[in-house]
Amino acid sequence: MPELPDIAVYTDHLERRLVGHVLQRVALANPFVLRTVDPPIADAGGRRVTGIRRLGKRIVLALDGERFIVIHLMIAGRLRWRDANGKPPGRIALASFAFESGTLYLTEAGTKRRASLHYVAGEAALAALDPGGVDVAALDAAQFAERIARGNHTIKRALTDPRLFSGIGNSYSDEILHRAKLSPFALGAKLSPADAARLHRAAIDVLDEWSRRLAAETGDAFPEKVTAFHDAMAVHGRYGKPCPDCGAPVQRIVYAENEANYCARCQTGGKVLADRALSRLLHDSWPKDIDQLL
Template identity: 35%
Template structure:
């Protein structure tokens, strides 16, 4: 799933490539992806692209004076930018992975695509980003929160630190992959309870959030959409590296599986050398 750094990089790429062009037309191929009906996608035609930004994991393309094409790419969605579509034939609804196509007046544009059978990519055309339910509930950007505010938000909700970092109402933009990386840098168990974290641990966690996300944004920005996924993978130290050696201590990266996801961690760096029990099998070992 694209997280804060990748969505920031996509927004930067659209600012560079699409801002200043006019929308020729927007074509919806998967009606299930479009979550709003007023204004209709046809309202984009002829309007200039005036900006691109993000709200947590939501990508926001500003069109004209007051239209916002807000996109949540979910787990399997992506943006594919094309210099040319190789023709002007309209999309056929329900055919292939394309959910939405936006054509620009120079012949370029982008497709919003989604692989797999679970279709969760969501597209909203609104006049204010806050009209999108998910955007309205977002917590603050983790890169814009100082240590005191960061600590207060975590201590206000009792829970496992992994879950709190990925709760979009607590902080906007951190997902499964970067939370694993952050906890590894902070040397914290993913199941440590937020109300039991010491001031020193909270300080280390806040510093790790800034270090990991800032580094990822720096590496991602300037990349084309087509190379962002591989760039993300190349920078990961524990996430999706089960069975490989930890780059810090050499211990074997372990995994805890859930019904639809998993997390990775280093026992030596994060849990005092003790492997965590798989949640599917037994009670968690803290």
């Protein structure tokens, strides 16, 4: 799922291309992508784009008359830009937004239709779509520590809770926790002040560094290859590969449709955390320490 650094790249390019231009029409290739009915989406046609915003992991196109198009990409949704007379992206397109200079497409790979589109009127209606999470960079260390401790959840779960923090998902939470040298399953309520402060600093630095890195890699071209996996990441998507800090193989725990990637030596004192499926399969053969795997 695109997270804050990826969304920031999108919003930067959309701002350059769309602000001040008139949205000529919106076309839906899949009617189920639209989750609102009032005002009707046809009302967006003919309105000028006044700004581009980020609302958590959502992208907002602000139009004149206090109208807002809110796009949630979810797991496999992506945005694609085609210049005037450019070739459309094909059957994966869910919706298109036509401008004089080109067309913005909302696409989604696969068969699961999770990406969504809302069209709302007024700031209050827009605010109702905000889950309430705050950018970590807008918090001081004490405010961050208070939020990370809410609900007595693991810090992996807390970081990815959109009601607590804005724009952090599975991939960048792995990177943040590795940078902070903390177990993904440490409890937020039991973090020491020093650990909480280190986690806060790591979150700010990782998100900022990757926002700048992705912007530099994309350059002037519209971002077409947004992905949760990057070769330069420390642990996310790098199961079995060496940790860049200590060389130990990166470990993972798979749960539901997500996974946690971590370095046992750097983050859990050498302990290999039990993966439910594998530990049930291996029983007593499940390694307890990273050195048993080397």
